[in-house]
Amino acid sequence: MFAAASLTESFTEVGEAFGAANPGATATFSFDASSALVEQITQGAPADVFASADSANMDKLTEAGLHGGEPVIFATNLLTIVVAPGNPLGITGVADLADADLTTVICADEVPCGRYATEIFAHAGVTVTADSLEQNVRGVVNKVTAGEADAGVVYVTDVTAAGDGADMVEIPEDINVLAEYPIATVEGSGSAEVGETFIEFLTGTEGQAIMAEYGFGAP
């Protein structure tokens, strides 16, 4: 199963629960930026299921004629500002990120979280010059938890997953972006049935409960 980097922790747990509920079926994951994964799949990487952090990359799979079933939205996510634990610099919102003395990292424009960050800056009417454009959302989180960067724009769920390593400063709803996560089986998959079963499990009560635990919104 190929899944967006922001799904790392939640999907690992969903996978375990799925394995427990369906003896004989195991879910193994490859996590990376959705854009990297869709490129790998179109190059023939053996994926049964693709879970994307945006519809644009799922559309790419559709264009390539590679999705098995219709994609379904299984979760939503909001974006937030990730800061060091306790927010030592007292960052209050997106406008603060425009400060040139602040080391800010966001995702590259090529990956969904980077596009979302740019949209949010546009909504807020601020110009942010990032110090680094990371290749996936985990790169942003890691640079903040390692203390190299002061702030970054990531998904709410990434900060939840970082535990004590990071805190968040909320981005108000009127300028935020709601990220919708679609999932679909991949055409030519060796085990399409197991893939369908996994999607049913994920959109079912148990799967949705786990996703909520990690901070994802319901579709």
Added chain:
Amino acid sequence: MIPTAAPETVHRRRVAGERLPWPFLVLAFAAIAFFALPFLGLLGRAPWGDLWSILTSDSALTALRLSLWCSLCASLAALLFGVPLAWMLARVPFPGSGFVRALCTLSMVLPPVVAGVALFYGLGRRGLVGQYLDRWFGFTLPFTTTGVIVAQTFVAMPFLVITVEAAFRQQDTRFEDAARTLGASRWYVFRRVTLPAIRPGLVAGAVLAWARALGEFGATITFAGNFPGRTQTMPLAIYLANEIDPEEAIALSLVLVAVSFGVLVALRDRYLGGGRPPHA
């Protein structure tokens, strides 16, 4: 096979020609195909029509310029620090030299991402030494061009060190002794006797280190991040381009392949162990 016998013997064997048993030939050709196929695939998918416009775009030129600058600086840094280190490892017996050699070549075999993470904890803003750079001089390496050079030097210098150390070891030290007894200073002997003797190893080591620095990806993106014009070298630009526009990625890759291949071909015969020994 590398002929190790005296020159006369080498000559005779060359005339007779080397006959490999056919299973060896088959395996050797399989190995050549294994190396050639991926590059043929790359050439086959190249957007020849748009190649020029892609390569002369601002973003491509910026990444190329940064890549060349950083890899050149990294090679010079590797030479500056690596040659004395190689000299010490080859010539000065000291307890724990095996340990030191292992330490200084570790970054060559580690996954580059590990090297990048380790650099964080050594030279990053919260790192062992990095925190003092930040506190005392307000200077941090991550997200800077200097950070890229540091990351590249870290993974590339071992290639120079092991090559130059081997050259130092193979050198006949009696010439240096003779020069010394004739009254030459240490520095003069190093410049006029030692350096010319190890020159092939020096060039080979510097080129290998340069090629490694040019292709460096993992340590760079982990330690220095990715920002066009500052830390986005060619490999980083290729990685990101591949996610939205594979054709652009292929075009950029071709440049790296061409540059690296050209340099290796130009230097191979004389310095990288192919062809005749340089003084034959």
